[in-house]
Amino acid sequence: MGFTLYNLIEAALLCINAVAILSERFLSKLSGNANINYPNVGGYGVDNQNSGGAKQQLLTLIRSVRTVMRIPLIAFNVVTIMFLILFG
Amino acid sequence: MSSDGPIYRTKNYPHPQQQQSSQFYQPTTPSPQSQASNAHEGDYTVPNPQSHNGFFSPQTAFYGSSNQATSSIEFLSNNPFLNVGFNVVEQGMKDMTDKTINMLPNQMKKSLSSIKYYFAVDQTYVIKKLCLILFPFRPRNWSIGYNADEPVPPRVDTNAPDYYIPLMSAITYVLVAGLVLGIQNRFTPEQLGMHATSVLIWNIIEILILSITFYIFNIQSKLRILDLIAYCGYKYVGMITALSSYLITDSLFIYRLALLYISISLSYFLVKCLRLQILPDIGGSQPYNTNGNTRRIYLLLFVVLLQPLFIWYLTQHLIIP
Numbered sequence: 001m002g003f004t005l006y007n008l009i010e011a012a013l014l015c016i017n018a019v020a021i022l023s024e025r026f027l028s029k030l031s032g033n034a035n036i037n038y039p040n041v042g043g044y045g046v047d048n049q050n051s052g053g054a055k056q057q058l059l060t061l062i063r064s065v066r067t068v069m070r071i072p073l074i075a076f077n078v079v080t081i082m083f084l085i086l087f088g
Numbered sequence: 089m090s091s092d093g094p095i096y097r098t099k100n101y102p103h104p105q106q107q108q109s110s111q112f113y114q115p116t117t118p119s120p121q122s123q124a125s126n127a128h129e130g131d132y133t134v135p136n137p138q139s140h141n142g143f144f145s146p147q148t149a150f151y152g153s154s155n156q157a158t159s160s161i162e163f164l165s166n167n168p169f170l171n172v173g174f175n176v177v178e179q180g181m182k183d184m185t186d187k188t189i190n191m192l193p194n195q196m197k198k199s200l201s202s203i204k205y206y207f208a209v210d211q212t213y214v215i216k217k218l219c220l221i222l223f224p225f226r227p228r229n230w231s232i233g234y235n236a237d238e239p240v241p242p243r244v245d246t247n248a249p250d251y252y253i254p255l256m257s258a259i260t261y262v263l264v265a266g267l268v269l270g271i272q273n274r275f276t277p278e279q280l281g282m283h284a285t286s287v288l289i290w291n292i293i294e295i296l297i298l299s300i301t302f303y304i305f306n307i308q309s310k311l312r313i314l315d316l317i318a319y320c321g322y323k324y325v326g327m328i329t330a331l332s333s334y335l336i337t338d339s340l341f342i343y344r345l346a347l348l349y350i351s352i353s354l355s356y357f358l359v360k361c362l363r364l365q366i367l368p369d370i371g372g373s374q375p376y377n378t379n380g381n382t383r384r385i386y387l388l389l390f391v392v393l394l395q396p397l398f399i400w401y402l403t404q405h406l407i408i409p
Contacts, residue, residue, distance in 0.1 A: 003286045008293070057304045 013076055019065050020073055031059045206251035206318060208241040216246045217253055221325050224357040231364055247361070254321020258287050261324045264331045268406045271335070287324075290398065294320055298391060305383045311365045319358060323395045326350035327403055334407060343407060351396035358392045366391075 189197065233245040242250040262283045269275040295317055302309075330350050334343040366388050368381065 003289045004282075005285060005289065008289050054304050054306070057306050061300075061303065 010080070013080060016065065016069055016073060017077070019062055020069060022062065022066075027059060027062065031056070202314065203251070205239075205241055206249065206314065208243050209250050209252045210243050213242050213246060213250070214253060217250070218325065220246070221253075221322055221357055222329065222353060224353055224360060230360045249315050249318035249361075251318055251321070254318060254324060257324035257328055258291075258321065261327050261331070262287060264328055264335070265406055268331055268335060272408065286402075290402065291317075291320065294394065294398065298394075301387060301390065305387060307366070307384055307387060309366045309384070311362070315365070319361065319391075320395070322357070323354055323399050326354050326395075327399050330399065330403055331406065340407070347396075347400060347403070350399060354395055354399070355392045358395065359388065362388055362391065 189200070230247055232247045233240040239245075239248055242248040262280060265283045266275060266280050269279055295313070298316055298320070299313055302311075327350075330343060330346040333346040334340075337343075366384050368384065
């Protein structure tokens with residue numbers, strides 16, 4: 001019950017770190033596409049209503065999170081580490 | 089801004105935008121009118137009955153049929169400096185809020201106005217909705233009214249979601265939790281802050297999980313995230329009633345009974361509310377989406393089952409056998 005706002009921020013940061021660490025080879029193996037050089041693989045060619053199902057959506061989500069959060073994550077992590085060192 | 093308040097008593101009545109001022113002071117006109125009113129300084133000697141005819145009804149109701157206001161109220165309404173002060177403060181506050189609203193980027197302005205939609209409630213709506221949450225079992229029509237493709241504000245339609253009830257019941261839950269802790273001699277003021285923080289955090293976690301689930305399962309529904317926040321906030325009403333029943337009777341059996349009843353009625357209420365928004369229309373144009381239907385039903389059940397779980401979990405630590 002002793003949840004603080006800081007706990008939430010820490011948990012979110014750790015989750016996003018975990019998503020960022022996933023290796024690209026593992027992801028392409030999961031999505032089952034033959035050629036990782038082409039940009040439109042997976043579910044992008046399918047119509048919008050039923051594009052690819054849960055797995056494709058999840059992989060799209062993971063890929064977009066990685067693309068967006070790569071650089072800001074470095075900053076967040078450095079700031080959090082400094083806070084933890086200074087304030088325990 | 090002119091400071092001759094009482095002189096304008098007869099001149100200011102026809103201006104509709106100034107009738108919103110408080111009934112304790114006479115509204116003063118803006119400066120373009122000051123030249124016209126300077127010619128009427130003789131009106132100040134007009135006796136009270138004639139000037140009272142120019143007032144709109146709240147003031148006549150306030151002052152009653154007699155012409156005599158009490159001396160303190162006359163002091164308040166006759167004091168010109170108070171008029172100036174009130175006007176300056178009102179103007180300043182309006183300027184400040186306008187400036188802050190205009191400073192925000194365009195997207196936030198839109199979301200501000202869409203959040204305002206959820207607060208457009210009145211008392212009959214609140215009472216009806218509360219009775220509905222506690223006893224949703226009567227047969228009724230659960231569809232949401234639309235007005236030219238826009239959902240109708242909650243004041244008009246009882247089925248529309250709102251933010252007033254979740255907000256107030258979340259705050260009341262924090263207070264009731266403090267009360268329960270106090271009765272058990274476990275209360276410190278930090279507990280209040282901790283409970284408020286945990287309410288906020290659990291709300292955020294729940295909305296995040298539900299939004300991600302909606303996105304992953306690729307469900308296109310009419311349910312917006314803002315609506316989902318409202319529907320997830322209705323469980324605090326149930327938590328309050330369960331906790332109050334424990335407070336009043338101090339028996340674990342009654343508490344468990346109340347918890348069970350609240351879970352059943354909240355689940356029924358949410359199923360009925362969300363069924364029309366998550367599940368597809370009957371005459372749907374998606375023949376290939378049979379997978380989607382099953383998924384939607386599972387998602388609906390997930391949303392609905394999550395609520396009693398949260399209710400139980402969030403009240404568990406307050407009850408000691």
